[in-house]
Amino acid sequence: MPELPEVEALTDFLTEHLVGHEITRVLPVAINVLKTYDPPPMALERRTVTSVARHGKFLDIDTGGLHLVTHLARAGWLHWRERLPDGPPKPGKGPLALRVALENGAGFDLTEAGTKKGLAVYVVADPGDVPGIARLGPDPLADDFDEAAFAKLLAGERRQIKGALRDQSLIAGVGNAYSDEILHVARMSPFKQTATLKPEDVHTLYEALRTTLKDAVERSRGVAAGRLKAEKKTGLRVHGRTGEPCPVCGDTIREVSFSDSSLQYCPTCQTGGKPLADRRLSRLLK
Template identity: 45%
Template sequence: MPESPEVQALVDDLGTRLTGREIRDVDVVEFRVTKTRARPLATLTGERVTSAARRGKHLDLAAGTSQHLVVTLGRHGWARYRGADGQGSDGQGSEGDAGDAPPTLVAFTFDDGRVLELTDAGDWVSLGCWVVDDPAEVPAVAKLGPDPAHPDFSRAEFDRVVVGRRKQVKAVLQEQESLAGIGNAYSDEILHAAKISPLAHAASLTSAELGRLFDATVRVVSEAIDAQRGVPIDQLKAAKVAAMRVHGRAGEACPVCGDTICDFSFASTTAQYCPTCQTRGERLPLRPA
């Protein structure tokens, strides 16, 4: 699932390429993508993109004087470009040529011939698009908590949503109403950097642990955004995977202590941790009782 660092890099790319461009055509291949049925995506035809922004894990393309295209990429959504001649953004052929490439669910054609395709590689449609006057009209955006990547994000904001919560801290980190933009992968990385067990409850954290968790949250997210800035959008997912220290690394050596990274089950997915760094050497059951 794309998280704030990848979405920010995508937003930066879209802003550079599309700002000032007129939307000439909108082709909705999968009708379930449209979440504002009374305001279809085709209403953006003829409008010029004025800016691109990130709202948590959502894209926000402003168009014309008052419209916003808000996009949730969901679990498997992403974006790619192609030219009017079918060539991909790298000039080496469309990124959709490969047989295993994710299908295009919506395509926006611009006045320079470039086509922005929104894709979804999942077995069910998780990509969603809204056309609204204010991004806050999208319920998930309206409920977003503070964003750790924002320069004004403070310890006081962090404490308000974490301290005293009778909930596993990993769940709190991923709860978009508490902290915007973090998902399964970066929550694993944050907890490893903070040396905190993924099963620890927020209410049980000591003052020192809370301090480490705040520092790790800001540092991990900010460093990932910096590292992915300028990476071509078709390489962002691979760059994310390559940068992970524990997430997706089960069976490998921890880069800090050398212990073997382990799996455990969290909600409906699998996450990773280092026993030595995070659980005092204890191997957690794969599926906690």
Template identity: 45%
Template sequence: MPESPEVQALADELDERLRGRALTDVDVVEFRVTKTRARQPASLVGERVAAVTRHGKLLDVGFDGGAHLVVSLGRNGWARWAGGAGDADAPLPPTLVSFAFDGGSVLELTDSGGWVSLGCWVVDDPAEVPAVAKLGPDPADAGFTRADFDGAVAGRRKQVKAVLQDQESLAGIGNAYSDEILHRAKVSPVGHAAALSADDADRLFAATVGVIGGAVDARRGIPIDALKAAKVASMRAHGRAGEACPVCGDTIRDFSFASTTAQYCPTCQTGGEVLPLRGDGDGGGDGGDR
């Protein structure tokens, strides 16, 4: 799933390449992508791109006329330039919608999942998109503070990993970077946020800002077709099950979380406890909250 560092790098590349360019054609291959049925992406043809920005994990293409094309990449969505080389080791995911611009650039939005998770909205204000309106503070923002973090995390009767991934609490973090944050902070992913000690909270705040900010910096300037590989290569815990922990040497393990699998180090994070790997984990603790 694309997370804020990669979406920021995507937004930066699109802004550099498309700012000032006019949209000349739109081809919606999969109608389910369009979420504003009364306002189709084709209504933007003829307008020029003013800026491309990011809200959490969502992309925002603003046009001179005041409209915004907001894109949720969902679980398996991404973008590519038409005619790119792609990955020789994997088939190209299907294009669900494409946007042609003057100057010859064609941007394709893809989705490699078994169900359509990619979504596009055409709105006058990005806050008209519910997923944008509900976003919590973003750890990638320069103005993100300890007070923002404490407001999102402190006292929550919910597993820490679930809080980190809750977009209404903290914007932009998903399964991969929450694993990395918790590993760096040496915090158990399944402990409740309300049970964090003062030292735990200090380490978790520092890790959240450090991991996300460092990843944003590290992805800057990487071409969008290489961002996924760069993200995978940077991981120290996520996706490393069976490998040695780079901190203590213990074996990184899988555990079930919500509808997916995550990774952790027993020695660094759970006091040696091995977390269950099962098919019915709910990732939400006892279901309570504040």
């Protein structure tokens, strides 16, 4: 799933390639991705892109008062084309969900792999009209998101820190992968309860949050849209690396699997050498 660093990089890429260009065609291929119908996607045609922004994991293309907003979900992606194929795309069972064409022949495709569909596209006058954006918590890379603001957010929480970091209404933009990375940098168990965090724990977690995301954004900066997925994977230290040695201590990275996701962690770095039971709502094995 694209998270804050990848969507930030896509924002930079599209700012360079879209701003100042006119949208000539918007072609929905998979109707289920459209979450708004008035105005219709065609209302974006003959409008010029004025800016591109990020809201958490949402991508926002502004055409001067009318916005094309998308959330790429778990298996969605944006593919930039210097030259789009001639002729309209054919509806079918393929991954193509929506195509946007520019006056210079370039454009992009939104695609989604797999059978579980979550890719969402909105056409709105105000990004705040998108329910997911309206519910977003603060951006962890915002200038005013200091340690005091972070501590205040966590003060009212009574749950596992992994779930708190992934909650978009609490902190915008962090998903499964980067929450694993942040907790590894902080040397903290994903199942540690927020209520048990001491001031020094909050400080450590805040520093890990900011440095992990900033480093990932810097690695992605300037990378073409088509290479961002590979760049993300190479930069991850524990997420998706079950069975590999921890790059910090050399212990074997372990996994806890759930019904629709999994997390990875290092026992030596994060849980005092004790493996976590591989089941939902697991606690440390004694």
